[in-house]
Amino acid sequence: xxxxxxxxxxxxxxxxxxxxxxxxxxxxxxxxxxxxxxxxxxxxxxxxxxxxxxxxxxxxxxxxxxxxxxxxxxxxxxxxxxxxxxxxxxxxxxxxx
Amino acid sequence: xxxxxxxxxxxxxxxxxxxxxxxxxxxxxxxxxxxxxxxxxxxxxxxxxxxxxxxxxxxxxxxxxxxxxxxxxxxxxxxxxxxxxxxxxxxxxxxxxxxxxxxxxxxxxxxxxxxxxxxxxxxxxxxxxxxxxxxxxxxxxxxxxxxxxxxxxxxxxxxxxxxxxxxxxxxxxxxxxxxxxxxxxxxxxxxxxxxxxxxxxxxxxxxxxxxxxxxxxxxxxxxxxxxxxxxxxxxxxxxxxxxxxxxxxxxxxxxxxxxxxxxxxxxxxxxxxxxxxxxxxxxxxxxxxxxxxxxxxxxxxxxxxxxxxxxxxxxxxxxxxxxxxxxxxxxxxxxxxxxxxxxxxxxxxxxxxxxxxxxxxxxxxxxxxxxxxxxxxxxxxxxxxxxxxxxxxxxxxxxxxxxxxxxxxxxxxxxxxxxxxxxxxxxxxxxxxxxxxxxxxxxxxxxxxxxxxxxxxxxxxxxxxxxxxxxxxxxxxxxxxxxxxx
Numbered sequence: 001x002x003x004x005x006x007x008x009x010x011x012x013x014x015x016x017x018x019x020x021x022x023x024x025x026x027x028x029x030x031x032x033x034x035x036x037x038x039x040x041x042x043x044x045x046x047x048x049x050x051x052x053x054x055x056x057x058x059x060x061x062x063x064x065x066x067x068x069x070x071x072x073x074x075x076x077x078x079x080x081x082x083x084x085x086x087x088x089x090x091x092x093x094x095x096x097x
Numbered sequence: 098x099x100x101x102x103x104x105x106x107x108x109x110x111x112x113x114x115x116x117x118x119x120x121x122x123x124x125x126x127x128x129x130x131x132x133x134x135x136x137x138x139x140x141x142x143x144x145x146x147x148x149x150x151x152x153x154x155x156x157x158x159x160x161x162x163x164x165x166x167x168x169x170x171x172x173x174x175x176x177x178x179x180x181x182x183x184x185x186x187x188x189x190x191x192x193x194x195x196x197x198x199x200x201x202x203x204x205x206x207x208x209x210x211x212x213x214x215x216x217x218x219x220x221x222x223x224x225x226x227x228x229x230x231x232x233x234x235x236x237x238x239x240x241x242x243x244x245x246x247x248x249x250x251x252x253x254x255x256x257x258x259x260x261x262x263x264x265x266x267x268x269x270x271x272x273x274x275x276x277x278x279x280x281x282x283x284x285x286x287x288x289x290x291x292x293x294x295x296x297x298x299x300x301x302x303x304x305x306x307x308x309x310x311x312x313x314x315x316x317x318x319x320x321x322x323x324x325x326x327x328x329x330x331x332x333x334x335x336x337x338x339x340x341x342x343x344x345x346x347x348x349x350x351x352x353x354x355x356x357x358x359x360x361x362x363x364x365x366x367x368x369x370x371x372x373x374x375x376x377x378x379x380x381x382x383x384x385x386x387x388x389x390x391x392x393x394x395x396x397x398x399x400x401x402x403x404x405x406x407x408x409x410x411x412x413x414x415x416x417x418x419x420x421x422x423x424x425x426x427x428x429x430x431x432x433x434x435x436x437x438x439x440x441x442x443x444x445x446x447x448x449x450x451x452x453x454x455x456x457x458x459x460x461x462x463x464x465x466x467x468x469x470x471x472x473x474x475x476x477x478x479x480x481x482x483x484x485x486x487x488x489x490x491x492x493x494x495x496x497x498x499x500x501x502x503x504x505x506x507x508x509x510x511x512x513x514x515x516x517x518x519x520x521x522x523x524x525x526x527x528x529x530x531x532x533x534x535x536x537x538x539x540x541x542x543x544x545x546x547x548x549x550x551x552x553x554x555x556x557x558x559x560x561x562x563x564x565x566x567x568x569x570x571x572x573x574x575x576x577x578x579x580x581x582x583x
Binding site: 009013015052053055057058059060061062063064065066067069070071072075076081083084085086087088089090091 | 134149150180378
């Protein structure tokens with residue numbers, strides 16, 4: 001089953017700037033992955049309903065009991081930039097959202 | 098000129114005031130130092146596992162049951178993917194095609210006293226985002242070189258309630274939002290403070306030729322942080338759309354930002370290209386399948402809802418519809434009223450004291466930033482009502498007693514004694530004051546005898562003044578008339 005991939009769309013959603021060469025390569029690789037996954041539908045008979053989960057579980061909850069958070073310094077430890085106890089990120093362009 | 102019809106639907110976001118966040122045990126708290134309420138889960142660290150807060154699920158079911166929604170027997174969390182730094186994971190855990198609550202309605206009391214039923218499309222559970230502040234001195238997004246982010250709010254339980262496009266005027270949308278806020282307040286699921294962002298509202302608005310079913314070009318408006326700004330923003334936006342249509346200009350589907358200062362809506366970004374959020378089931382969280390028995394337990398535990406309460410107050414306790422509306426809109430006032438009536442006080446005057454004089458004192462205290470401690474309790478109101486009814490206090494004296502109680506918290510009986518507020522209803526005692534006033538105001542007395550009836554008001558005023566406000570005004574007038582007719 002051949003799957004068409006709109007590689008420009010996918011690259012834009014992932015914020016990746018791809019060369020033409022990379023596009024060609026990834027287009028065929030992604031198509032292969034999808035075709036591979038689609039094989040599951042061929043194997044699954046009508047009596048196997050679609051699911052997003054491998055394990056049949058439901059209603060896993062935690063109680064509303066607070067536990068200590070991590071200190072501010074630790075929260076910010078991996079931030080490339082910080083200011084006033086906050087994460088500093090590059091200028092936000094609203095249209096990116 | 099064609100006749101136009103306005104079509105409005107609202108999407109309201111409600112932060113639940115659970116103790117902890119939606120998927121982790123960090124405190125859910127407003128106003129803490131930035132990034133002090135985070136952990137690997139709400140910071141989106143690899144390998145961390147989100148687990149839903151049972152209390153948050155209980156509360157959304159409570160909201161759904163109160164709105165008459167169907168509580169879905171099977172519901173899923175989805176990941177909503179987008180590039181924006183307000184969520185450290187680059188996705189928000191939300192719900193997509195299988196929300197917790199489906200359908201429902203809210204009966205809204207309109208300003209003219211009539212009731213309108215507004216349909217509820219769905220109510221779903223998600224997590225709030227972090228708080229972004231922009232690094233430019235002007236505070237304007239476009240000029241900012243960087244943004245600063247505080248993730249304390251990231252992961253706070255957020256309920257989104259989507260209405261049907263059933264509202265036909267800005268006033269109806271405002272009434273809906275007030276009703277929803279009152280309902281959520283009575284359920285005690287959220288602080289519902291619009292100014293703090295614990296209740297937020299976006300509006301979808303369009304206009305169409307009256308009598309048609311097709312919807313016009315839809316505009317979404319954001320950034321209204323009070324019921325009043327919602328109404329103002331919608332009024333502006335409807336006028337803007339009508340002006341464009343009548344001028345034959347095309348409207349575009351877009352998101353607009355309400356600017357409180359200029360009183361206008363402004364384009365935020367083009368919506369021509371729909372966002373591709375690539376929703377997919379959240380693999381880390383198993384399905385929500387609330388059992389019927391649990392839902393029933395929640396249903397049985399519902400408090401009396403505002404609409405039923407207003408009806409009961411009006412029909413059984415004899416409150417005026419307007420007084421009942423004002424009272425029920427305020428949870429603290431409602432409890433005070435209930436407790437006061439439970440002490441045996443007359444409902445109507447109790448409600449009046451609470452919604453008028455006491456509410457006024459509270460408002461002044463807020464403006465003056467004075468202590469917010471509730472100094473006036475049910476005993477105060479009940480005593481006040483009883484002492485006015487038996488003639489011990491005049492209306493003016495009761496007001497002074499309440500003011501004093503509001504400041505000091507002292508018992509009404511003590512205030513009446515210490516401040517000498519007891520109304521003089523003794524004909525002998527008051528008679529002496531009346532005689533003195535008449536002696537000092539011979540001109541006025543003459544005018545009255547000559548047929549000028551309105552002078553009596555002036556004379557009663559003089560008696561009140563001479564008695565330091567303690568005279569019973571009805572008795573004062575009787576005594577004046579008796580002496581003047583001699």
